[in-house]
Amino acid sequence: MPGATPRNIDVARYLDHHRMMHRIRAFEEAAAKANEDQLVLGAIHLSIGQEAIASGVCKNLRTDDYLLSTHRGHGHTLAKGADATAMMSELLGREGGICQGKGGSMHIADFGVGMLGANGVVAANINIAAGAAHAIKLKGDDGVACSIFGDGAINRGPFLEGLNWAGVFKLPALFVCESNGFASTTRTEAMTSGEGAAARARALGVPADEVDGNDIVAVDETVRAAVDVIRGGGGPRFIVCKTYRLHGHTASDPAAYRPRAEVDAAWKNDPIARCAAVLREAGIDAAELAAHRDAAATEMNQAYETAKTAPWPDLALAYTDVQDIGDPRERAF
């Protein structure tokens, strides 16, 4: 088991992380089940194996800090504080969905906890997060805006434009690259020239750290230090979290383009097991850790049961929240 480094850790904090990582894992497993049951009609992208990043980042954000996520955003959204049942109902397109069934998995948002949206367009959330940080600065607030994106995003223009923007205006922005090795179904390294994400960020004047994204302690400590700097007016920071996407690009992708042995090896680096090992070394009982797993499974199975018995959304919703001026209901013919 790599990386189970004995440290003087805040046990309560890492019990929270362990609980949250299990909740994310269980949510994704319930979502995968819903997908197999053909109750999720659109594409969903699972974050199994990447839970330490979601938990490690969001634990260091306040509820009123902003988070912008990607198509692979269930874990981030849960960790920011959104309700699992409302999220699952959204995946199933049902009444009670967190976006009224109008967005689905790729547009999950919960403004009540500062989660301003997942996004269906790779890298689009980088500029939006920079803008949310710009608003924080204009208003003189002490918040932070965080964008989490994958390694595929570093080859899109908004990566350059958004990081440069945050650097030029010295914005309170945290950029987290969840580097899981794949850009859709292609290995990112095969399509990326140069030294990679951190070097690009540094070249744009944004200080960058690289951490083992499956080590919850490393992620938590690195993010905490970065957020302290950002909140103190130190400008934007960039963190690359190295991880591995244990499932396919979508829940329906068998990911046959990579060898089985590679995936098996990656499972041995499971961030939840590593977090558990850290806690065991700190004296936490195995039964307590197993209880986290069981509670998470119960919660997420219940979320799925609730979602699948919910009715479809009211048809009138098709015409709401389009726009105030020139509302389509005035011109429905």
Added chain:
Amino acid sequence: MTVMTYAEAGMTALAEEMRRDPLVWAVGEDLGRGGVFGQYKGLVEEFGPERISDAPISESAIMGASVGAAMAGTRPVVEMRFADFALCAVDELVNQAAKARYMLGGQTKVPMVIREPMGMWRSSAAQHSQSLESWYTHIPGLVVAVPSTPADNKGLLKAAIRADDPVVYFEHKNLWGMEGEVPDGDLLTPFGKARIEREGRDVTIVSWSSQLHTASRAAGMLEKQDISAEVIDLRTLWPWDRDAVFASVEKTGRLLITHESVSVGGFGAEIAATVSEHLFKALKSPVRRRAAPRIPISYAPPLEDVVRVSEAQIVETVLEMVSS
């Protein structure tokens, strides 16, 4: 009333709104030096560089950051410099700004104004001359404004800044220096209310932006031939004032739409189709369009003029309509 130019009217609108609401700010390339057409001149001195903000040549970030800043509680006025350049930020406008409110289940609105200087203006060729207003009318979530006078450039811009929707705001480069009387004070021009530029009996001519003035001059030429043309300035394309167009066509029985943008897929097609669907029996002649051919805009003036729809062409078409 104060006589001012179209550019000054826009500047007055922005300054008044920035004085009224500290959350309004403008961002774009070269704004600190007054903007590429001088339409922000002097504003940085009053409001400072944070609220009249320069930007890198990063259209995607200008638009995308403004989406985030709008969702996080401010009201950005985005300067795109040329409507052509705004194409570098179509994802941010079409997939993000226009869709966020709906796809996030009404949890947010995206109050922003996207200023896009449009149209032909001297020899500027195919990447600095386009009129792309019809594209954005196709996108649910967007409001599209196309002011043709200094008064409307004040009243519509102020209304756009106060709107909670993303408003794509097309100012015509050929109109920057146009002078006109502009009402003082809090002028708010409603969206979707057309202006009757000129009343008439025999034919309705619908237009907007700079082409409206060509249509108006053509109406003057027709008057000398005893043909009375009613000229309607739509002012905004979404929403567009269907009621005003219908009322006029019911009176005249003839409809010509003229715009500077390409005829194929232009907004004239939408107006023609709608009138045909609802007022077919009121029509005395087929609905006609006069708009640009589907060719890129040239640099050499005689080639550039091939794209322009002239007063003479409008007159010629109306004569065909009234004699049929």
